[in-house]
Amino acid sequence: MADSQDHEHNKMQLKGVMGWVEYRLPWVNLLNNAVGTNYPTPRNLNYWWNFGSLAGLALVIEILTGVVLNMHYVPTAEGAFASVERIMRDVNFGWLIRYVHANGASVFFAVIYLHMFRSFYYGSYKNPRELVWWLGLIIFFLMIITAFTGYVLPWGQMSFWAATVITNLASAVPVVGTDIVQWLWGDFSVGGSLLGRFNSLHYALPVAIVGVAVIHMWALHEHRSNNPLGIEVKGPQDTLPFHPYFTAKDLVGVGVFLLVLAGLVFYAPNILGEPDNYVPANPLQTPNHIVPEWYLLPFYAILRAVPDKLGGVIAMGGSIIILFAVPWLDTSKVRSAKFRPIYKQFFWLFVIDTLILGVVGANAPEGNWIIIGQLATFYYFFHFIVILPVLGWIESPKPLPDSISTSVLGDKKSPEPAE
């Protein structure tokens, strides 16, 4: 009963058709609790908290452009490359939609990486938000598979050989490796059969991403956003309503995001792509240098750092799986790096390490790149397995402020809770 009274209490009074609908399907109420005036948000959130909403926007852009591209795309080995060229040359605004889709994927990954580094810096994955972190990682994993399957669809040389090399990783599995690879291919080689199923998965997995994203936000709304101080909200003086304060702040981020995306699309639409992918797939000739898209380069570097086929596959998988353990590997009770002077420096070392891995992944595995890649891979795991737990034990954090409001507003007593 109390529940239904609360329900009535929080409900907006709506009249007419809106009221009729609201009585039966309280969608205004739902939005109001999710992103409206009834969602209290820490008042000190900075711009690093923009990337969640930007990821949502990127997902919407990818789905919209993807649905219309699929109206013109032909998922067969014979037709795929030509249909993509037709989209670029003949379909009305096809070039624009495809460039937005391809560069949108890059920007989506950039946003997600910034979102994840935000969590690393401010300890957002810590108790009680471990499952928010896990759900985010599941989305990240689904994004990798979706992006990889999408990269194969234009059926250019890079598409074909990326598909060949990555599906061949499964052949590293002892005994049944070859059977697994032929099962993935539906053939004895990479061909139209693989292309068809990749097209299907590339369309289906984003639906799963939407589903997991909803659960991600559901879990987020239970304990609400972390904040730059990493301390708990203690009362209404520490928060502002999400709308209009953070809807407005998010819109500033949306403006910057769209500028970046438009800049890529209109001024450098192919800068992040590989020219080889404008050469039709040729099963009888391998390009001299096979590279994935930039956002997967660090993982590719880890794959190649281990001189053993199976070992490389395990290391690459492990580099993502280990992220699930981070809430427990990081033993510090203090969330924000603001109050962790030593961790703050190791955070930046880790950022540099992932950038180095990216550069290594872009270069052919020869000479010094091999040893640099191995050192950077070692450090990647060392950061999580050794540095994170040990720092939590030995570091003495700076004193935490009493509350968000005293930290933000100084000595001013009990600020007006804004409406």
Added chain:
Amino acid sequence: MDETDSRRNFLYIATGAFATVGGGLAAWPLIHQMNPAADVLALASTEVDLSPLAPGQSITVKWRGKPVFIRHRTPEEIELAQAADPDDLKDFQPDSERVQNPEWLIMVGVCTHLGCIPLGQKDTDAKGDWNGWFCPCHGSHYDTSGRIRKGPAPENLQIPEYVFLDETTVKIG
């Protein structure tokens, strides 16, 4: 009480077991549909006319979507292949096990590392340190018998099933 408990447990376990087995059986068509289909399996052999190939020449034919390297080896290449020191071979196989007729080396031209196509079919290609084939992706060297000598590939280039239908015609697959 005990009796009804165990009766109920039995029913739970039996129902659960049936649901599990049923679920597994229902999943199998969804999994097996991804394996090579009947029409793919039906296209599994290729016939090749070898008469235009002089010693020292190679051709690449497509079999099951993959390149097959056919090389009419020169006497020097055959000698090199047969003289290989077994201790040097990572995946030991004498040359005689890899050919039916030493003049004709027939193998799948797919690197056993991650599936790239090795160079070496053309005279102008890099042939690697053993004068056979060289994979540019990750640097595997194969000898004149297609055996792995150096680099990350774990195995020799694969030999497909084939039969000579007459002196100059071979059926692969």
